[in-house]
Amino acid sequence: MDMSAANRKGLSLFALIMIGLGSIFGSGWLFGAGQAAAVAGPAAIVAWIIGAVFIGMIAMSYAEVGAAYPLPGSMARFGTISHGPVLGFMTGWAVWIAIAALIPIESIAGTQYMSSWNFGWAKGLVENGGLTTSGMAMALFLTVALWLACYWSVALLAKANNLLTLVKFAIPVLAVIALIASGFHTGNFTDHGGFAPNGWPAVMTAVTTSGVVFAFNGFQAVVNLGGAAKNPGRAIPLALVGALSLGLVIYLALQIAFIGGVPPEKLAEAGGWSGINFSSPFADLAKMLMLHWVVTMLQFGAFISPSGANIGNVASASYMAQNLAETGFFPKKIREVHPKYGTARPAMWLNLGFSILLLVTVGHSWEALASVVSAAMVVSYLIGPIAVGVFRKTKPELPRPFRLPAAKILCPITFAFAACALYWSKWPDTGKVVLLTLVAAPIAAVVLKRKGEKSLLKQFAPAWWMIAFLLWLGTLSALGSKEFGGNGLIPGGLDIAIVAVSALGFYFWAVRSGVKAHHAGLPGPDPILDGDGDGAVEASAAAGAPERELTHA
Template sequence: MTAPERPSQGPASPPASTATSTPAAASTATSPPGANGEPTKATGLVRSLTPRQTTMIGLGSALGTGLFLGSGSAISAAGPAVIVSYAIGAVLVAVIAVLLGEMSAAHPVQGSFGAVAHTYLGPWAGFVTRWMYWFSAVVVIGTEVVASALYIRWWWPGVPMSAAILAVAAVVLAVNVINVKSFGTTEFWLSTIKVTALCAFILCAAFLVFFGLPDTGATGFAHLTDDGGFMPEGAKSVWIAMSVVMFAYAGFEVVAIASAEATDPQRSIRTAMRQLAWRLSVFYVLAITLVVALIPWRRLAAGDGSVEASPFVRVFSDIGVPAAATLTNVVVLIAAVSAANAHLYGASRLLHSLGDDGLAPAPLARLTSRGVPANALAASTLGIAAAALLAFYDIGGIFGILMSIALFAVLLVWLLILASYIAFRRHRDTHPEDFTGFSVPGGGKLAVVAGVGVLAVAATAVEVPDMRQAAGIGLAFTAVLLGCYALTSVRRARRT
């Protein structure tokens, strides 16, 4: 591990010169917000995201189709005990989010956790973290856009798949290419709709559990134990279900990426990460608990992932809401578009930082007059094009391989974030005069515990075939990235 440079104090420090000669210098450069949303002097990115928008960006990327449609597979693995899996996942993600928030508030720079990894772990870590996260985000963007197209075709089956994909892609790209303020406003309202719909679901489901309807009695919590007990598949199933559960939480990292364009980085990140941690915990754990309480878990496990099979559709149907599937299709469509929107933002910003640090082609570092990394944005839409081709030709095997790499990438990025935090915290504890802002009590120990938790999730590869495939392909992909970094380092050394 390389010795970190003396970190800047965050937004309170004077602007660093743009004429940095090394990636480490670029990574640690911070500047105060530009007046009236002007580009920051160090990066050219525009600081115009408010604390409310920053929080909603995190919710937008994390609350996706994984909750609304994908929870059935987790229920299938663990039965009612999936509640424990979601609770453990919520605690693990909350710890990572708060620790990441502390680091991001201290270093609200372009490249976010990738730039911090560069500073505290070494250039190789910054390279691997950013490229790995970018690739996973690009794959997720593609899957969310394809999912959106499928939801549209649920209403209008005659619409060509390619046309539906292009329509959604055009909307998402337009929102991101205008300026960061446009993106923040759009994502705020999309996420608000999702959160409102989820809150409405929780209230309706709770009413059915405790009071019932005139012609249907209250279900209570009998379904949690009346079909094989609370853990029908055994205690081990809670661990196995984590392989599905944890990826439903992925996406909150976009909040840290947004710190470079936040109006008040320290306040925005501190507020956003704390609110994100408890909101995700409440939404996921409470929603899943109510779903399993209302409907026998084997019925939920039998779902095939279609709109009609969604646990949320089943609950709305039990309530007697007309056109329950249509209502849920609206919600999952908004969820998918919102997630694609947020991930495209995060992917483009990390790719821009790689270009700015000389670790990717130089054109990717260019910004428009509005402070938007248009080239990095265009490159990040490759996932949409790839997903469209794969969907058009129905090449399911290749798509599964790409998703396996994306799943592995999430765990590796989390581990690198935690490793960066441990190094960052050691430096902060020995040089407190270099830092301002909040500090998490016992943060170093929490990072170690969280790291063990992430490794435990990765260890499900022993039992889960999909995770085993993800680990094998992901490790090979990581080796390729390290090889690319070595070649890049050699080329740069020859130039100097």
């Protein structure tokens, strides 16, 4: 088990783009277009563009810090490096939840598409848009089956990643061509309420609740696994741009094909876009258009896409758990790697338990889980632009292979955009995610106390901005306009303005807190500046084989 830098730095730029694109094309393309159209109508096209711009801004901030700190599972570590252990655990906790939750959601996607099979037992998997008891059992089976494959060795699946990605790329492209060729109804873009039948607030909601953010979240795989690239500083930003650009083009094509492909009589019968509710959007539409070969291809793709995406998800979720164990907030046993199979088995057991918990609680449908997971993803993004601001002030000597241009302007705007995206998730999903994230605070207090920390106030000082921000946003969401699920005390338009302006204040508070934390010495030794020059390799030693095996993808 050679852990040398030469062996570990094996990912080419193409392989890294394939990993990112493979993660972007999970179950998002199977459901995103249908769900976004139901929420926003034809204006769902705009939702994809907004989502890509938002994720692109987030990704570029992570490109700077990710290239500077090419550590495995780095997204769970930036908070610790910038603000110290408490904020590090809170952001790492949010990242772990967001990524680990992707594992069961891909299984739910496969199960929902199985309901389009021409078998009696398959049709009973989904009822009224949600999984039945047998559907839940099938989703659980698929989750455990993939988990077992990775449990014994990630290598076999990882070596097939490039091929799987190319297949996943080809299936939606062929589906778009087939749907457009079978009959494209331009009237669908203006009839039944116009281009934005549910108003522009619905477009914003579609960004976070309809799988748009969920789909583009695959960029995290590039950041988390980019430390294994041959030239991380060049590869990470280029791979991010490449994967997101290709992803946007295909998702726009899928959305346009779906909107134009729905038969006008079906749209009229449903009473407009809000009444369109396909359990397997593209397969159901292809069936309606008598495109049987497309149905078969999509049913095949419903297994290939989620399974391929979960290769990166399983590895990334393991890194997240191991990093939390490294900082002492998860049991140390979570760090262990099997000496023979090279898999992080304790971390995988933890992730399996979390996956099952999500399945039996909120996993009754892809749409239900995707909306909550998307909001959790937005919380996990918050530290990126803040880390850029903190490191620019506290670590000017840090080697930066990639520097975000106009960071003083773009970072505050990106943070404000993230705050708005979290608000667009709608109450009560925002409340659920706020509560789920804040659970980390008392856990951090208990762990630090057990480790002998005498001044909890000192340790928590750099994290107060995050606690206050989440409570503030949750309150605004509950009191905000009815378009975003609130009780209407704050009128529409004013609510977004309050969120955006207040977010700018929280951004500067967060950066100032990070600077003060460094003056107080809370972040501890820097894994790059205070290491032996190969901090990424040292840090990855505990992460074990999943990354090492992915480097040969």
